[in-house]
Amino acid sequence: MDEKVYGWWLPPDVSVHGAKIDQLITVLHWFMLLLFVGWGAFFVWTLFKYRAREGHKAIYAPVAAVATKYIEGAVVVVEVFLLFGLSTPVWLAYKNNPPNDAEAVHIRVVAEQFAWNFHYPGKDKKFGSGKLDLIGGDNPLGLDPEDKDGKDDIVTINQLHIPVHKPVYVEVSSKDVIRAFNIPVLRVKQDTIPGQKIPIWFEATAPGHYEIACAQLCGLGHYRMRADVLIDTPEDYAKWEAENAPPPQEAPAAAAPDTAPDNTPAPEKK
Amino acid sequence: MSDTVIPYMVKPHPVTGIPNGKFGIWLFLASEVMLFGALFSSYVLIRTGAPHWPPEGGLSSEILNVPLATLNTGILITSSITMVLAWASCKLGELPKFKLWMGATILLSFGFLIVKYFEYSHKFELGHYPSHDNFYAVYFTLTGLHGVHILGGIVVNSYLLGPGSKLWATDREHFTNRVENAGLYWHFVDLVWIFLFPCLYLL
Amino acid sequence: MNPTTTPTATGNGHAHDHDHGHDLERHGHHELPFWRKYIFSVDHKVIGIQYAVTALFFLLFGFSLMMIMRWQLAYPGQPLPLFGKLLGETAMPGGVMAPEFYNQLGAMHGTIMVFLGVVPLAVGGFGNFVMPLQIGAPDMAFPRINLASYWIFLPGCILMMAGFFMPGGAAQSGWTSYPPLSDIATSGQTVWCLAMVLIITSSLLGSINFIVTIVQMRAKGLTFWRLPFFVHAQLVTSFLLLLAFPPLEAATVMQLMDRLAGTSFFLPSGLVVSGEQLKVAGGGSPLLWQHLFWFLAHPEVYVLILPAMGIVAEVVANNTRKPLWGYRLLVYSVIFLGFMSFVVWAHHMFMTGMGTTMSTFFQTTTMIISIPSVVILTCFIMSLYGGAIRFNTPMLFATAFLPMFAIGGLTGLPLGLTASDIYLHDTFYVIGHFHYVVAPGTLFALFAGIYYWYPKATGRQMNATLGKLHFWFSFVAINFVFMPMFFQGMAGLSRRLYDPTVYAHGRGVQALNVVISMGAWGLGLAQIFFIINFFMSLKNGARVTENPWNATTLEWAAPSPPGHGNFLTEPIVYREPYEYSVPGHANDYSPQFKAEG
């Protein structure tokens, strides 16, 4: 992994939707800086000019400060612009309109104390079903060995492989406590709430090896809820998939569509 | 204790029209509304999130004892009436009558708790503890907290009936105000029950 | 030594020379025994000082927890020199902090600073001591409830501390105590809940008392528009406490039920903890807690800031020697802030997967609530304009409050807007943001208040040189503490991390952690000036008369320190609160309580 990409400001953005977020953050900080410097200059000048000294008296009558009204008005206008011009559209587009792509990759993320499990549906694009009772040492997701949908599933721990230039739909959940699934370079953050499966999406624009972090306190091992995200070229991704696919035990049965409603992986709208 | 004279302890403030104590009790009740409001909202949220309510199946009215709760509703409403009568007796300057009605109020409150005791112990006999499922969790938490409020009322009312009534000799108006404030609280506790009863037992 | 000055409030009954002269003079009644006068006192001033001293102690304690944590953050995994061994093998095996202990310190730092430190000082301390004086009342409306309020608060504090001695240590799920984590945490969390119930109850009693006192007990002539701004701020604060705390009390009761009675209010079905299915009924909602918690905790941040603004207004008006600019606007703004603070809470929950309608609603309300804050800052800066500014110690702190609060407020914008919050939520940016509001913001204002009203409470001035040293060292150090946090947050560093160097993006900003820790320890050293000053001035400070700052509000009509019952003669109010430099008047201040100019 390349350490040097991380510095004192935003790390590089390798996501499709992130540019808008970065833009908002940048605009905001220029706006804040402008306000603060302008305001601060006036502040310091006032402190100096109106310091108590021999022969100087305070002015009783309130100054009619028209300028403040304009400045306050301007602040309101800018805030309205930030709100409805920059933030809300970005947020709505990101949340409500995930790209509709048949080629997309579907992954389930299941967090636990203290690891990230990544569950890929495999070639058949269907997630094997899980059972609470089956959860155990070598079966962290409780996958049902009887379920043929699950035969070709790939499960990894703390290693997320995704292909570049393809939308990735992720459904995050947690087995025990709340945490937050956070990939800084992909501008992704979503709380994982036990009892809920929350769909999110992202698409990487460049290959690379980066970090996944946990952003919500989840216990004494919170600090080491770290995982790797490997953004692969299509070839590398295919290779990884092939290498990690479980060996076929029996001839795959004829495709049986529309049987398992739980397995339709398209992210829910809204 | 102190020679500091606090204004409007007894007499109403010319602007607000009430003395301090009554103002205080209304504020207290506002915070109580927020307390029970939050618990009610939590109940609504948990209930709407459940696939079936009560989770174990059946109907609330079958699981909980509606006749006993109806009896308790009757008891509480009666106690509110006796409370008003106790206050009215003070207003009319009749301390013995006040004692009678206040005594009745306290007895009725104990009646309520005794009925509650039978309800609870029956649930426990069946092994239905708060942990059974969220229906019982809500039931026990809400009625339990309400029960604590009843207990609080009993303590206040008993004080007014017993040692507190000495104030009558020195400052009737002050004493009457205190009874009125205790009454306001008591009606509120009553009102909470009148919400709880249908929401928990019937719906 | 003067009776009301001694810190006997804390109960360390060391010897006093009983010099109750002025009490006897004025009232000529029998002496109350010592414990009724200073320990279980019903006098609002004694209770205020009790609150203030307790809160100052906890501020120092909570800060010390953070100074220990800062070692682990600056030098992860290295044994803490000197203290490391003292804290025991479970907390600091071999002198190196254990992750559980880090989480305990973090959760307790947050809890202590907010609930045992700032609020008790700002409301319990200043509110109790100053507010009745400023409205010309002899005491609070319900002195005995006031007494009860403190004596419920103190056991709450002690219980909160007791958490450290529970098996498994103190609460360690953050000051926010999110379930399921807090539901399944060790028994320290139960103690946290019980202590919170006590503290909440105490603050409810206090807020009722405050509101009734302000509404019913103002002196003759003291109309609503003649109230000092500090009183307005306390009034709004009290309403927030009154109405926002009960939902947290409800939530805490439910968490207690979950922990003790095995209910599942906050536990959904199908939880698997370390490979084992949790044996609970399930069906609850973890997010329910968050809604109830933030329904309190957002108004709570206004509880932290409004009294501070009140103090700043008093000190600024007094030291610019001119009326506050936009006094009425200020009052409208805090009332509006108070109302709005009840409808913004879910901006802390944007990342929980809420619907877009809800998130749009809450980010809009959040932007709306930022407007009155801008107005308030504008009013303060315009109050400086045209003044004749005296830079004494209180004024230095009050002046510094303004830019510090501005930084805190401005950095709230990216957190209140959903799109930028995706990136910044739960990073150190958040820590930087709210600390600018509460530490160099509120804390500085509270220091201003201490320096300003100390003469009223004790009859003596604090030392100006030590005060200036305290200010300048604190001011520089505190910016070294909190400014770098914005950069760490920008780099994506999560908060509440025991060892940030586990992450590459954490290693990128690790150097800043050393800077921050140095800053924090420097800040700690700077407080020595204050501590020395605070205690030395009790004995050695220059004696003052009733109005040492040439101020205009009513508390300066009472003797310093005021005796029981406060005023020698019943005060009457003749004018608005900040009549400084009135043309044609003899002095540059025309007190509210003097008929002639």
Ligand code: HEM
């Ligand atoms: C003045 C010195 C202070 C310093 C150096 C300081 C430092 C810190 C730091 C570094 C954290 C983050 C810890 C972490 O994420 O692991 C933190 C958290 C926190 N601080 Fe402070 N702080 C100070 C004062 C205050 C004050 C005055 C308040 C409140 C009024 C406060 C309230 C909090 C809260 C609520 C948290 C969050 C705790 C949690 O994560 O649950 N702090 N502080």
Ligand SMILES: [Cu+2]
């Ligand atoms: Cu975590």
Ligand SMILES: [Cu+2]
């Ligand atoms: Cu908030």
